[in-house]
Amino acid sequence: MAKSKQHQEAHGIGQVEQQLNNQMEAAEDIQGQSKLDQDIKKASQRRVDPLKDLSK
Numbered sequence: 589m590a591k592s593k594q595h596q597e598a599h600g601i602g603q604v605e606q607q608l609n610n611q612m613e614a615a616e617d618i619q620g621q622s623k624l625d626q627d628i629k630k631a632s633q634r635r636v637d638p639l640k641d642l643s644k
Contacts, residue, residue, distance in 0.1 A: 621629075 616625075
């Protein structure tokens, strides 16, 4: 029975995460992304050049 309860809790956590993601996306649609969020997204998508990063 413990496995079943753990499974239910894990599923519940997944639902909570999905709901929070949905709320975050809705807030972005209404308010727009913050400058910090935009900068983080841009930095996460840039190509990585380890040699260039070392020279800084």
